Amino acid sequence: xxxxxxxxDIRSFILIAQLGNFTKAxxxxxVSRSHVSRQISALEKQMGVxxxxxxxxTLRMTQAGERFFHQCESALKxxxxxxxAAADDTKQVQGLIRVNCVGGYLGEExxxxxxxxxxLQYPQVTVDLDFSSPRIDLIEDxxxxxFRMGTLEDAGFIxxxxxxxxxxxxxxxxxxxxxxxxxxxxxxxxxxxxxGSVTKWSFISADSEKKHYDIHVKGKFTCKxxxxxxxxxxxxxxxxxxxxxxxxxxxxxxxLVEVMPDWRIASVPFSTIFHKDRxxxxxxxxxxxxxxxxxxxxxxxxx
Numbered sequence: 001x002x003x004x005x006x007x008x009d010i011r012s013f014i015l016i017a018q019l020g021n022f023t024k025a026x027x028x029x030x031v032s033r034s035h036v037s038r039q040i041s042a043l044e045k046q047m048g049v050x051x052x053x054x055x056x057x058t059l060r061m062t063q064a065g066e067r068f069f070h071q072c073e074s075a076l077k078x079x080x081x082x083x084x085a086a087a088d089d090t091k092q093v094q095g096l097i098r099v100n101c102v103g104g105y106l107g108e109e110x111x112x113x114x115x116x117x118x119x120l121q122y123p124q125v126t127v128d129l130d131f132s133s134p135r136i137d138l139i140e141d142x143x144x145x146x147f148r149m150g151t152l153e154d155a156g157f158i159x160x161x162x163x164x165x166x167x168x169x170x171x172x173x174x175x176x177x178x179x180x181x182x183x184x185x186x187x188x189x190x191x192x193x194x195x196g197s198v199t200k201w202s203f204i205s206a207d208s209e210k211k212h213y214d215i216h217v218k219g220k221f222t223c224k225x226x227x228x229x230x231x232x233x234x235x236x237x238x239x240x241x242x243x244x245x246x247x248x249x250x251x252x253x254x255x256l257v258e259v260m261p262d263w264r265i266a267s268v269p270f271s272t273i274f275h276k277d278r279x280x281x282x283x284x285x286x287x288x289x290x291x292x293x294x295x296x297x298x299x300x301x302x303x
Contacts, residue, residue, distance in 0.1 A: 009043040010072055012036050013051060017069045021059055094124035095283045101147040103131045104226035105246045106165070106270060111147055114294040118287060125283055144284050146273045149243075159271040160288060162295040166244040167265035169201075170256040174236040181259045182239070185213040192238035194229050195219030201241055203263040213263070230256070241265065 015025040016036065026033040044051050051065035061069060099115070101107040108131070115127055130143070152159035171181060175192075182191055185203045195217060205211035221232050226246045233240040234255050250256040272288055274280065280288075 005043065005046050006039075009039040011076065012039045013043060013065075014069060014073050014076055016040065016052070016059075017061060017065070018073075022054075092124060093122045093283050093286050095281065096126045096128065097145065097283055097287055098128045098130070098143045099145050099147070100130045100132065100143045102149060103224075104243075106149070106243070107131055107147065110295075110298075111291075114291050117294065118290050121290070122283075122286070125287075144274065145288065147270070148273055149268050149270050151269065152271065152273060157273050158276050159269075159273050160292055161269055161271050162292060163270050163299060164267040165270050166267050167241060168244045168247075169239060169241050169259050169263075169265065170233060170247065170251075171239045171259050172234050172236045172256055173254065175233070175238065176257065176259070178236065181257075183260060183262065185215050185260065185263055188215050188217055188239065192220045193217040194221045194223075194232050194238040194240045196222070196224050196226065196229060196242075198241070202265070203260070204266060206262050206264055243268070 012025060012029065015028055016022055019025050019028065022033050022036050022040075026036045029036065040052060047068075049064045049068075050062050051068060053060050053062055099111075101111050112129070115129060119125060119127060147162075148159075149165060179191060182188055185201065188201065199219070200214060200216050202212065202214045205213075220238050221229070223229055223232075226242050229240045229242060230247050230250060232238065234250060239259065244251070247256055251258075272291060274284065274288060
């Protein structure tokens with residue numbers, strides 16, 4: 001009986017367990033909810049065990065279902081990677097690449113430019129570029145590559161370093177004229193600050209690498225978009241802490257100035273992130289190498 005079990009039924013069970021309900025699994029599979037329900041019923045009947053306990057409001061796996069899920073999830077990943085590897089083209093770079101990236105200058109100018117040049121060189125490739133702000137799960141959200149600032153915390157992924165991003169604390173001349181310029185980070189509590197997602201601002205003394213100062217700031221204006229923060233700061237609304245590359249023009253024109261010269265901010269790595277254990281099709285490998293070389297050339301031209 002077990003020899004007759006359909007692999008697609010197992011795939012449906014795995015997807016239900018991952019997504020948490022029948023409806024989402026059916027939508028992902030582009031089939032009806034009743035079809036998925038019949039698949040699970042058939043699978044449980046052939047195996048002679050109950051995998052899912054379901055009511056009108058809840059869905060949970062039984063102990064047998066949990067054991068089955070964990071073993072099959074790993075096995076199906078290996079099967080999927082084997083299929084991709086066998087079908088991967090060895091001559092032509094083609095297919096879809098799903099990319100998630102931070103927004104702002106890094107994403108909207110640099111990564112967008114690199115992708116546009118990549119597509120000119122490889123016209124058979126289709127790119128889906130997403131600028132969603134929240135941290136995403138590459139596997140669950142089905143992205144092939146992500147671009148992120150900061151250190152990589154998940155050991156399941158590889159981060160390929162592209163550049164270090166210099167951070168600066170800025171204010172407009174009109175703000176400084178009105179409120180003065182802070183000289184020490186502790187003075188920030190007396191100033192108006194404009195913040196993105198980071199509200200703990202960390203500083204390093206210019207005199208000693210061992211001398212640090214951290215302060216939690218409460219923004220008068222909060223926005224995860226760097227352009228919006230720069231706009232607000234330029235008009236004199238407060239102090240901002242942003243990547244320097246975001247506002248080179250404002251600095252060169254004197255519309256923004258750096259404050260606290262005796263305190264600096266540690267640079268932040270900017271990297272491309274991809275799966276560690278998943279087979280990377282040729283288009284992904286070529287794309288990652290292309291973007292890495294693109295950044296090398298850009299940094300060389302700037303030095």
